[in-house]
Amino acid sequence: MKVTVVGAGAVGASCAEYIAIKNFASEVVLLDIKEGYAEGKAMDLMQTASLNGFDTKITGVTNDYSKTANSDICVITSGIPRKPGMTREELIGINAGIVKNVSSSLIEHSPNTIMIVVSNPMDTMAYLVHKTTNLPKHKIIGMGGALDSARFKYRLAEALGGPISDVDGMVLGGHSDTGMIPLTRLATRNGVPVSEFLSEERLNTVKEDTKVGGATLTKLLGTSAWYAPGAAVSGLVQAIACDQKKMFPCSVLLEGEYGLNDISFGVPVILGKNGIEKIVDIELNQAEKDNMVSSAEAVRKVNDLLEL
Ligand SMILES: NC(=O)c1ccc[n+]([C@@H]2O[C@H](COP(=O)([O-])OP(=O)(O)OC[C@H]3O[C@@H](n4cnc5c(N)ncnc54)[C@H](O)[C@@H]3O)[C@@H](O)[C@H]2O)c1
Numbered sequence: 001m002k003v004t005v006v007g008a009g010a011v012g013a014s015c016a017e018y019i020a021i022k023n024f025a026s027e028v029v030l031l032d033i034k035e036g037y038a039e040g041k042a043m044d045l046m047q048t049a050s051l052n053g054f055d056t057k058i059t060g061v062t063n064d065y066s067k068t069a070n071s072d073i074c075v076i077t078s079g080i081p082r083k084p085g086m087t088r089e090e091l092i093g094i095n096a097g098i099v100k101n102v103s104s105s106l107i108e109h110s111p112n113t114i115m116i117v118v119s120n121p122m123d124t125m126a127y128l129v130h131k132t133t134n135l136p137k138h139k140i141i142g143m144g145g146a147l148d149s150a151r152f153k154y155r156l157a158e159a160l161g162g163p164i165s166d167v168d169g170m171v172l173g174g175h176s177d178t179g180m181i182p183l184t185r186l187a188t189r190n191g192v193p194v195s196e197f198l199s200e201e202r203l204n205t206v207k208e209d210t211k212v213g214g215a216t217l218t219k220l221l222g223t224s225a226w227y228a229p230g231a232a233v234s235g236l237v238q239a240i241a242c243d244q245k246k247m248f249p250c251s252v253l254l255e256g257e258y259g260l261n262d263i264s265f266g267v268p269v270i271l272g273k274n275g276i277e278k279i280v281d282i283e284l285n286q287a288e289k290d291n292m293v294s295s296a297e298a299v300r301k302v303n304d305l306l307e308l
C-alpha cells in the first residue's frame with residue numbers, strides 16, 4: 001500500500017505521522033514544493049520509527065511526481081491555511097490553482113489512485129477535482145466531516161462530563177463555519193439519545209461550538225489546526241487501505257442523494273478498498289433538510305467562483 005501526501009506542512013506531516021504510527025501502509029511519500037522541506041519532514045519522522053515502533057517507509061521529495069508513481073491513495077493538503085479572522089472560503093483564490101495542478105500531476109503518475117482532498121475551501125476543492133480530472137466519482141473524497149464529527153464528540157463529551165469513547169455522533173453538510181450540521185437528534189451516549197442528558201439549550205451550545213471548531217483553533221494557534229485534521233485523514237486512509245467498510249461523513253459528488261445534484265457535499269459514506277463504496281441516504285427531519293439545502297446553497301456560491 002503506497003500513499004502519497006502532497007504538502008508536507010502542518011496537516012500533511014501530521015497525517016503522514018498518524019498513518020505511519022498505525023503501521024498499515026508500506027510506504028508514504030511526502031511531496032512539497034518548498035526545496036528540501038518534505039525530505040526534512042520525512043527524515044525527522046523516520047527517526048521516530050524505532051521509538052514509535054512502525055515499519056512504514058516515509059520518503060520526502062521536492063516536487064518530483066515520478067516518485068509518487070502508482071500510489072494507491074493520494075492526499076492533497078497543499079495550499080495556504082487561514083489566519084485568525086478569515087473564513088476558509090477566502091482561500092479559494094490561491095488554493096484552487098494549487099489543487100488543480102497538484103491533482104493533475106498526481107493522476108499523471110497514478111491514474112488509478114483514490115484521492116482525498118483536504119485543502120480549503122474543501123467542498124469546493126473536491127468539486128474542482130471532479131470537474132477537472134477524469135477520476136471516477138467514487139475515487140474523489142473530501143475530508144471535513146470526519147474531523148467535524150470528532151470535534152462534535154469532543155464537545156458532547158465535555159457537555160456530558162463523560163469520556164469521548166461513550167459518545168457517538170455525526171456532522172453533515174458543508175465544511176464551513178456556518179454550513180456544518182451537527183446531528184444532535186441522532187447523537188448518543190452508549191446508544192441513549194443525548195437529549196436524555198442535555199437540555200436543548202446546552203445542545204445548541206454544543207452545536208455552535210462544533211461549527212466554529214476550526215475558527216476557534218485558528219484564533220488560538222494563529223494558523224489552522226493540524227493534529228485532529230491529520231488524524232481524521234489517517235482514519236479515512238486506513239478505512240480504504242484496510243477495506244474496513246467504515247462509515248464517515250465525507251464530501252462526495254451527489255447525484256440526487258439528499259435531493260442534491262452536481263455538488264460535492266458532506267454526507268455519510270461507506271469507505272472500503274474501492275474508495276466510496278456507498279452513499280448512505282439517511283432520513284432527516286424537516287429542520288435538518290432545510291439546513292442541508294441552505295448549506296448546499298452556500299457551497300454552490302463558492303463553487304461558482306471557480307474558473308472551470
Ligand atoms: N479539510 C479539512 O478539514 C482541513 C483541516 C485542516 C487544514 N485544512 C487545509 O489544509 C491546507 C494545508 O494546511 P496546513 O496547516 O498544512 O498549511 P501549511 O502551510 O502548514 O502547509 C501547506 C504546505 O503546502 C505546500 N505547498 C504549497 N503549494 C504547493 C504545491 N503547488 N505543491 C506542493 N506543495 C505545495 C507548502 O509549501 C506547505 O508546506 C490548508 O488549505 C488548510 O486550510 C483543511
Ligand SMILES: O=C(O)C[C@H](O)C(=O)O
Pocket residue numbers: 081082088120147175213214215218224225229
Ligand atoms: O479551520 C480551518 O481553516 C482548517 C480546517 O478546515 C479545520 O476545520 O481545522
